[in-house]
Amino acid sequence: MQRYFVEEDLLSEGQSVTLEGEIFHHVSRVMRMQSGQEIYLVGGNQVAYVAEINRIDDKMLQARLLRRVEENKELPVTTTLFVCLPKGDKFDLIAQKTTELGVDYIVPVASRYAITKWTSQKAGKKISRLQKICQQAAEQSHRTVIPQVLDLMTVDQVAKSLQAYDGLLIAFEETAKAGQHGQLKESLKAVQAGQHLAFFFGPEGGIHPDEVACLIQAGSHVKLCSLGPRILRAETAPLYALTALSYELEL
């Protein structure tokens, strides 16, 4: 069943919800749905209902909530990914796939070895695009939360923000090369439901030692970790980390 996120809170059976703009266009023009057909709505309060379309006008449609759907599609922890700008369109893939894998916040990071640079003008467009990708992937993967793509940060700014998290795991190739593969599992096994866990991923060229030092100084909750013995591309590493989290906590 087609799934849409709406801003208003969904509270009770019988509630009437008005759909306009992009959702209206998608339901009526792309899917060519008719009155009487059912869609799946997720409210701003992250509650999901099956709803029946009961009126379609030129620019809006109305749907009536039929029955609440109890489901648990979200990771038991909140997750933030700090992602140093990768090359080309790799960030699109990261946004789509990590949304499928349960991420909550994605923070683009400007780092020293990154070839890709965002001007402040470019950043706005890029972030809008990534946000759109997250929304579509959230609909497709049946999530009840749309991940948020936050503003571009520097590594210094990331370091200063780290008190907000229960843990930060930095994917670090040197840790992998040294054959020290145990930290990720150790950290994920210690995570408790309701905590907020963050991950940091470098760009293709890796993370500069000064940047690593800057992050590590933020506290003992910051750890370097390996993602296994093979060298993963910049866009594969975030997928690995979130899958590991899902495997540890959800399966």
Place this chain on the structure above:
Amino acid sequence: MQRYFVEEDLLSEGQSVTLEGEIFHHVSRVMRMQSGQEIYLVGGNQVAYVAEINRIDDKMLQARLLRRVEENKELPVTTTLFVCLPKGDKFDLIAQKTTELGVDYIVPVASRYAITKWTSQKAGKKISRLQKICQQAAEQSHRTVIPQVLDLMTVDQVAKSLQAYDGLLIAFEETAKAGQHGQLKESLKAVQAGQHLAFFFGPEGGIHPDEVACLIQAGSHVKLCSLGPRILRAETAPLYALTALSYELEL
């Protein structure tokens, strides 16, 4: 250091290796390397050496093995992925990413709900292309094995081949929808080093119940499993499964 796979076995320090064709072109024209520079070679016997270029001619170059590199980049089990043909260029992504994640064999499968069809002529070209992607990804991720892309099979043929594996896990959306998320972890925890584990992934439209029945009948070593509570796209599921395997066995 640039890494290349060669056919001949690499046996001892001082051995001279001749490089022609694509490797020659890449070393001399793309990387513009000179005599005296070092490259990384992996032999047909899956042994890796650092080698020094000691001669570059018009169409070939010679390198001398300097020192053996002891490394363990491969999963402790052999893995085969049966992948029903996904839409568009999604198979390219699957081949690249699962190579990074350690796959050994990839088998394209023609299934009932797949929109993509390969004619026998098309299959040859597609398989060559996927094989090339695997090779490049193997070089990039520092593997000592290049995964092999095998010929297109039908689901019936897959079912008949299943005695060759110690286990087959079928990623099945209905198992996930039923909230039964435990099988993957249970199976991966029971895997022993040296075993050969296979996975089966449906196309976008899912696996037909008759196909599931056909595979399940092959034996008690065939299991249905969930990849967590969210709906993963066809190309994300193989990445999830292999990451879970790596996390369980390598970290």
